[in-house]
Amino acid sequence: MTGATGNVPRDERGRGLAERGAHGRLRVLPLGVALGLLAASLLAGVLVGAADLPVAGVVKALVDRVPFVHVDSGLSTVETNVLFELRVPRVLMAALVGGLLALAGAGYQGVFRNPLADPYLLGAAAGAGVGATLVIVVMPGNPEYGVPLAAFAGAVLGVVMAYVLGHTAAQGNGAATLVLAGVAVSSFLAAVQTFLQQMKAEELQRIFSWILGGVGSADWHQLALVGPYALVSTVVLLVHGRLLDVLSVGDEEAASLGLSAPRVRLTVLVAASLATACAVAVSGLIGFVGIVVPHAVRRLAGGSYRVVLPLSLLGGAAFLEVTDLVARTVIAPGELPLGVVTAFVGGPFFVAVLRASRRQVEA
């Protein structure tokens, strides 16, 4: 065809149009707002805590860690230890987990073309539950990093089971069959988990506190443990935004545009499941983030996955950071389970987003 190129492409106008119609591009304002929110929540997370650290001292101590900068923070050794061995890892872990869950949720939603898909859809949660419960039941005392490792393995195993089951049940790889397989595998693994925990009822307290989720035990070693997987899955997911947009017209139309939907789906599923497994391994089961954050982003910044994926990562990190802050301050010195607080904070937050976006549409 010659017509569309026959006239010399009027790039000027193309650009003008792009400005008006380009919801597909990540723009500076939403990105800036998301980064600002994340920075503010990280700082708040570092400053607030049981030990009353002086604000100026904390800021100075953080600045001191920047290479080639030396500032005397005036913090005592104990205070420095509290800051760098407890608070900073915890703050980073909350951000990491929140970002991973929201990003994985957005990925699952793109793959299943359904805004209600969540990162636990294919059995990651139930699988992790079995893994963690098994370690708690079998290894009395303190199993060190046994729980996160077993949870990670369980989550991966759950998703693999669902995928294999869905794949063999239906010759193709229809998304609906996969979801059904996920439901079946989840129920089965949940039954196994219940069976295990009933065998050793005296460990119920520990099992439940793991299931309800939290990042209170975060340390640098755990961060280093999940860091590489988290990084890889994040990068893979972020570069698939445009392909998920193409996938949103369905398998057959995507094929007519030269895209193999099953291949994209598998890649995104693997990356998103890896991200979920990382999050579950170190924080237990934290619901809500994976659905609500991407949905809020969609409402506020547009539906293209090129926008939804990066903003969900940042937004999820900021959201869980704030949630963790609430979890450890509301009934201080006690702590609320993070999974409970996400739902508690997330509900009203979501209503606020719905109202704001409705006003935007009406205006």
Next chain:
Amino acid sequence: MTVRVRGLHVRLGGRPVLRDVSLEVPAGSWTAVIGPNGAGKSTLLRAVLGVLPSDGEITVAGADLAALKPRQRARLVAYAPQSPNLPVGMTVFDYTLLGRSPYIPHLGRESVHDRAVVAEVLDRLDLTGLAGRPLDHLSGGEKQRVVLARALAQQTSVLLLDEPTTALDIGHQQQVMELVDQLRLSDELTVVTTIHDLTLAGQYADDLVLISGGRVAAAGTPGEVLSREAIEEHFGARVRVTPGPDGRPLLSLERP
């Protein structure tokens, strides 16, 4: 580019849907595939598109479609489905940009040129004013034009349109058909459409292919294919066929 189909067999779920279908669409012409419901019209289009497993030979300008990579094929053949999936919240511009997908590296992003092509296509289809509008805020006629815009953004020489006029009123039907005809002439596109309205098919297409029971029952010019007997036999309808002012057949229903 000439589209040639030889000895095409398609089975769906073990059931033969198309049997030994052969047809030839000369470069730059318009062929309408007609036939009763369930005859296999859409299946034929999807087989030519390459999204259905099929036996037989399908070539575009002599090139075997089955041997091409999906992206190469998507630069030769564009497709507008009968009921397209229009993602909620996606804008007209972004949707049209999906048509550039075969030219954008898998993990890359679109170039300024891609955006310029989209702007150009939207301009030609009179959609520039709607570029920033979400798809779910469009009327039926506008949606049909937007789907056409996405197909045109692929800059292919073959255009497959599955029922492009269903759910449109007579004014919009004429608008879409005229538009496709204009584009065909100006861009030398080879157009294959399935279509239910036989008079409309006869008005616009150079050739008609009548599919019935998975086989080609008749093929040729509208005057040759649209006979009272053929329509009674394959559609079970009683119609009067009269030549219009330009010689193309007009159909009117006969009440018993």
